Amino acid sequence: MKPEDERPNPDALLAQMQRQQSQGQPGRLHIFLGMCPGVGKTYAMLQAGRQRAKEGVNVLAGVVETHGRHETAALLEDLPVLPRKRLDHRGFSLEEFDLDEVLRRRPQLVLVDELAHTNAPGSRHAKRYQDVLELMDAGLDVYTTLNVQHIESQVDIVQQISGVTIQEKVPDSLLDRAHEIQLIDLSAEKLLQRMAEGKVYLGERAEHAVSNFFKEGTLTALRELALRFTAERVDRDLDDIRRVRRVTSAWKTNARLLVGVGPSPYAESLIRWTRRAAARLDGPWIVAWVEKSAALTAAEQEVLTRALGLARRLGAEVVSLTGDDVAEALLQLARERNVSQIVVGKPDRRGWGSSLADRIIAESGDIDVCVVRPVMGREGKIRVVTPAAVSASQVEGYSWALALTFILTSLCWALLPVTGYTFAALVLLLGVMGAGMRFSRGPVLAMATVSALVWNYFFIPPQFTLHIDEPEDMLMFGMFFLVAFSMGHLTTRLRQREEAERRRQRQTAALLSVTQSAALTAESGKGLQEAVRIITDLLQAGVSLVLRQGDHTLSTGAHEASNFQPNKKEWGVVGWSFDHKQAAGRFTDTLPESDATWFPLQTATSTMGVMGIRLGREVKMDFTMRQTVEAFALQLALVLEKEHFIQAASRAEVLEQSEKLRQTLLDSVSHELKTPLAVIQASLEGLREEAGASSPYAGEIATATERLQRVVDHLLQMTRIESAVMQPSLDWCDIRDVIQSARAAAGPALNGHPLRLRVQDDMPPVKMDAALMAQALANILHNAAAYTPEGTAIEIRAGIEQGCLRLAVRDHGTGFPGESALRVFEKFYRAPGTPAGGTGLGLAIARGFVQAQGGRINAHNHPEGGAEVVIEVDHSPHDLPDH
Structure with a gap:
């Protein structure tokens, strides 16, 4: 016995089986990884592909870039090469990988070079790695090549090492799905030698590469990066093996990382750093962003959306928080989610107050804080929002603020002889507070400044000057300025927070209304119509629903609740989103030229539509x-799934009642037929005695009676099996006696078929119910005789193989047609093309009798011709009786 801690973890095995079932056995991905171009990745991929082809695998060279290397091109000679697909773009003819043709051919293995390649406009996917994902989802194995600088989490490091901006990237989540990553290693010295010999690049391209990217120091650093990445991958694979094979693993870590991001050009660099750290620690990681009360500009929103999209591609859990205190929000989330490390960026410069990193370090307590130096993204250097960019709404706000200041100043000037100049300060301060409830921060602060200056110029003695004589007036003016600024800022912040809360409340209310309208409405069509109306009002967008039909295929038209119909071009996007369970269309990397964005209505068990x-x-x-x-x-998916389950439960209840009624009728009919059959058989014997053997009808009546008797017996036996009243009586018996009993029970059906018996010479006794096994074997023999031409032999082989009795019955007919071998044990199933007669219960009864004794039965076509049915019953020699 193994120790408890060495036994396989059942939870891990179950999770692995569930993942395999949910993925539908996707194809395997083999990545040939190198530190840079020229190390021999394509050459190694082609060699591996040729080797698989020699083993009998159907290999197709989907797209291979030889770059003029004769040694590489020579490896393509014996492989089928896929023609490139031509695309027209702005008057130019471009060649690309033909994904649809590969899916049509369905080879076992596809060779796809340059995984990080960007596809030409007009292709189904923006990136080649998305083509590879679709091939894998279709069940095809893929060999591909990749350089380490194109891995998304390594981009920042490569840019620091080489100074070259990396445009083409592959998300780490794809590498996590790879079945094998093979490192193609080459020293920097040998690679530079290959460059000098013209085996990497030719002409001016080679000179440019040597003077920029291909430097010995750069290549050595890239080599170390590739080696480290591969080593981390091997380490994670070993951890997975230990986790599956042990109940508890000594290497299991509780590390959980959290990084906070915002609309900053450093956000993507922080996300990549955290992804690398999480991979090294083999722990989950969270990307959080704190939504403040102040609305983001369009440029800031674009930067934030790009960063959070990167986090999702790299496999992070993205969490949205609310609050104006970023440090407090992040620390609260860290404590709630049991985060072990918080990642923050190092501040560029020291300000007057504490930075975000300082606050998190001071208040983090037991949580570790990693302060890293991020790299500014390329977009951050280009997209600069200047203060001069003032929108039309801001201009309107400044105008109203100045107009309000003018009106209040005029009013106070008119009342000055009666009220004095102190009253004017209070009125102007009240106006600043009111403006804060209506306008944005800029106009309010401008109004506070202008109000303070107006009060000083027009009201504080000496008037019409900015000079103040009395110390108390000077103090009053300073207090007015501070109070106006503070009140304006606070009221503006309060208004923005109120607007943000109102916006979130509106979204939450809309989500609740959608759920209630779709789930609680008696008619599902009206419920979906109301849900679509609510979504349309909230998003100010067109909404279309394409639902799944009863046969689990997508409907050919949009639901009647939709307010727009997809055009012909859109239907391809709709089908792709439904089949791949991913968003597609506009604002995605899959068919982004579409007019709409399509989201799958996906639950944990199925896809209900798009x-x-x-x-x-x-x-x-x-x-x-x-x-x-x-x-x-x-x-919506959950509501549709609930309705589907309700309908399925109703149908199952109807079927259950129908099955009970059918079972009752069969039971009663079969029992009622036994007495008339007995009378017919007795009368037939008397008729034979009176009329003699020469009667022309006696033989026909006898054959029909035997056939009817066999049908009644089958019905009774099936009733016993399904009612669970059959209790096998297991005892040690000789398999030869069982076979003889089965031959006798099969009756005259075997008269025209020679029976060949092959029983193991030293066959031991086997523990079984001899009567049930003989009846099961008789049904199999009768079936073999009924569906093979007269004169063909039937073979019976019996022996002990690998600890179990193996009893095989083989005929020499045409075998099972098509896929019928998988269904011959179903009740009332009769293979297409079989002769008339029979009920389709013989093999179903045989399966019931065998399974009642703990055995197994299967059917298949024999490699040398004919059909074969095999019975297997476990046999333990230690339990044999003493003789």
């Missing part, structure tokens, strides 16, 4: 809107 959102051309889908749409899609 929902399309069509926004205006000037509107962009930011991360918050996408989260809202995905929440709507999930709720």
Whole structure:
């Protein structure tokens, strides 16, 4: 016995089986990884592909870039090469990988070079790695090549090492799905030698590469990066093996990382750093962003959406928080989620107050804080929002603020002889507070400044000057300025927070209304119509629903509740989203030229359809809107799944009642037929005695009676099996006696078929119910005789193999047609093309008798011809009786 801690973990095995079932056995991915171009990745991939082809695997060279290398091109000679697909783009003819042709051919293995390649406009996917994902989802194995600088989590390090901006990236989540990553290693010295010999690049391209990227120091650093990445991958694989094979693993870590991001050009660098750290620690990681009360500009929203999209591609859990205190919100989330490390960026410069990193370090307590130096993204250097960019709404706010200041100043000037100049200060201060409830921060602060200066110039003695004589007036003016600024800032902040809360409340109310309208409405069609109306009002967008039909295929038209119909181009996007369970269309990397964005209505068990959102051309889908749409899609999917389960339960209840009624009728009919059959058989014997053997009808009556008797016996036996009243009586018996009993029970059906018996010479006794096994074997023999031409032999082989009795019956007919071998044990099933007669119960009864004794039975076509039915019963020699 193994120690307890060495036994396989049942939970891990179950999780692995569930993942395999949910993925539908996807194809395997083999990545040939190198530190840079020229190390021999394509050459190694082609060699491996040729070797698989020699083993009999159907290999197709989907797309291979030889770059003029003759040694590489020579390896393509014996492989089928896929022709490139031509695409027209702005008057130019471009060649690309033909994904649809590969899916049509369905080879066992596809060779796809340059995984990080960007596809030409007009392709189904923006990136080649997305083509590879679709091939894997279709069940095809893929060999591909990749350089370490194209791995998303390594981009920042490569840019620091080489100074080269990396444009083409592959998410780490794809590498996590790889079955094998093979490192193609080459020293920097040998690679530079290959460059000098013209085996990497030719002409000016080679000179440019040597002077920029291909430097010995850069290549050595990239080599170390590739080696480290591969080593981390091997370490994670070993951890997975230990986790599956042990109940508890000594290497299991509780590390959980959290990184907070915002609309900053450093956000993507922080996310990549955290992904690398999480991979090294083999722990989960969270990316959080704190939504403040102040609304983001369009440029800031675009930067944030890009960063959070990167986090999702890299496999992070993205969490949205609310609050104006970023440090407090992040620390609260860290404590709630048991985070072990918080990742923050190092501040550029020291300000007057404490930075975000300082506050988190001071208040983190037992949580570790990693302060890292992020790299500014390329977009951050380009997208600069200047203060001069003032929107039309801000201009309007400044105008109203100045107008209000003028009106209040005029009013106070008119009342000055009666009230004095102190009253004017209070009125102007009240106006600043009122403006804070209506306008944004800029106009309010401008109004506070102007109000303070106006009060000084027009009201404080000496008037019409900015000079103040009395110390108390000077103090009053300073207090007015501070109070106006503070009140204006606080009221503006309060108003913005109120607007943000109102916006979130509106989204939550809409989500609740969608759930209630779809789930609680008596008619599902009206419920979906109301749900679509609510989503349309909230998003100000067109909504279309394409639901799944009863046969689990997608409907050919949009649901009647939809307010727009997909065009012909959209249907391809709809089908792809449904089949791959991923969002597609506009604002995604899959078919982004579509007019709408399509989200699968996906639950944990099935896909209930697809929902399309069509926004205006000037509107962009930011991360918050996408989260809202995905929440709507999930709720609708759950409601549709619930209705599906209710309908299925109703149908199952009807079928159960029908089955009970059918079983009762069969039971009663079969019992009622026994007495008339006995009378017919007795009368037939008397008729034979009186009329003699020469009677022309006696033989026909006898054959029909035997056939009817066999049908009644089958019905009674099936009733015993399904009613669970049959209790096998297991005892040690000789298999030869069982076979003889089965031969006698099969009757005259075997007269025209020679029976060949092959029993193991030293066959021991086997523990079974001899009567039930003989009847099961008789049904199999009768079936073999009925469906094979007269004169063909039937073979019976019996022996002990690998600890079990193996009893095989083989005929020499045409075998099972098509896929009928998988269904011959179903009740009332008769293979297509079989002769008339029979009930289709013989083999079903045989299966019931065998399974009642703990045995197994299966059917298949024999490699040398004919059909074969095999019975297996476990046999333990230690339990044999003493002789």
